[in-house]
Amino acid sequence: MSEANVSKKRMFFLYRLWNTDGLAQRKTVTFGDPAAVQGGAIWGVVSVLVTALIWQFVSMAEIVSPLFWPSPEAVWTKFVVIATEGYKGFTLAEHLGISLYRVLAGFGLGCLFGIPVGLGMGLNKVIKGWMDPLIEFYRPVPPLAYVPLVIIWMGIGDSGKVLLLFLATFSIIVISARAGVASVAIEKIHAAYSLGASRWQILRHVILINALPEIFTGMRVAMGVCWGTLVAAEMVAATSGVGWMVLNASRYLNTDIVLMGVILMGVVGFTIDMCMRSLEKKLIPWKSKGRS
């Protein structure tokens, strides 16, 4: 490579430093342009830091009593103590584990039954007619409302909590699977018939796979709802679980534990969603690329 070329490259590099975005910088109209809100992750970091700082500042200034507004250190200390010594007989890992087990069991069962029912509703008039009023009736009822019923029917064991989470998952998955079936382009079905595929092959190789993006979106929503319903589920006469821990601590005004539990649930929920997102990218790479 010649000397002149190298210096040209350096010049270009300097230019790139100044003009980080090339063409985007040349746009004269950005308000309303969706591309203008791309990036900006740095502001997320800033917002978390500022929130933490305000938290710390308010505790130091003692504007609010530490009884209601525990400091970040107090929450961290409680986290370490409960992680090592446990809370009411279970370590933090055990509380978290049992909560995760309940969520995953309810969620898993919801998917296991929800996907076939949703596919059935999307494919068959009779199944749709049967299930539609039932699901539409129970779907808008908040899970908290049937907690008493679940206690009466299922007792105080784990099954009641799993049932609640199952119900929360089931309707969401059914609706998304049904929408997934409806989203198939009739050309794909016709093409598959013309290529000699049987009904069963069309269901397996075309309809089900075509519905996967919708089903996966439903699963992500359902997972969020499940995690959110966990506290309600653990109100059902539990003695363990993160949700129960928070409820129990609030009874004794252990605000630091409550706050710690809330943050923990937020972090775990966020992590699960990130995992599901990356799984989605791996399993359904065609989703974000638009339909051909």
Next chain:
Amino acid sequence: MTYDGSDGQPVRALENINFSMSQEDIVTVLGPSGCGKSTLLNIIAGFLSPTAGHVLIDGREITGPGQDRGMVFQHGALFEWLTVGENISFGPRMAGVEAQKCAEKVEELLGLVGLNGFRDTPIYNLSGGMQQRVALARCLANNPDVILMDEPLGALDALTREKMQTLVLKLWQETRKMVFVITHSVEEAIFLGSRLVVMAPRPGHIVKEFQLPFAAAGRDANPREIKSSREFIAVREEVLEMIWSMEEQLSPAGV
């Protein structure tokens, strides 16, 4: 073919459609929207059953879709979760053909449609023209007797469209299959069709049929030359005249 319209009144979509195709034919169908050309294609494909009359292939009556009639759609019919090769081998794989034979078939067809080296590319990474090449190859993989195309090149840009027209002619001449093409483009209809059927609406019927020489010559000659030749222009003007007078009858006020 009659069906109930949205207002409950029966709609006569097709009437007195009577024609036959032989092995050597590539038939193009042209007509204003609403003339029933898609209905006709769906009847031949077996997705609609006619209220009266029947369609025969080799003397057998068509009652539903089948492997003997391959379909190429304008858009949206490829399986975007599969690679190019998996799309092409879909038909044979569903029929349980062994993997080795499928792979050979795929390689052969990739060469035929000019997609060498794209076997493992996902569909969503292909341009519109290349996607239609896959659609053509996928339909040929089943070795159908007839290829039915529903506006196969309608979604492509003008340049790609010209190239694909030549490819369609090449496939027609090399495979010697019957091809049935529905199109909106007068030029395309004349260029591709060894026979051109012009249809008129309300109810859909055939107004005129042309026997044309351009398809037979089109594969090796320069398509621009053919399309600007005096004979081609004469046919084009005649067909345009027919289509325009139909349009005027439909909406005399004009737009």
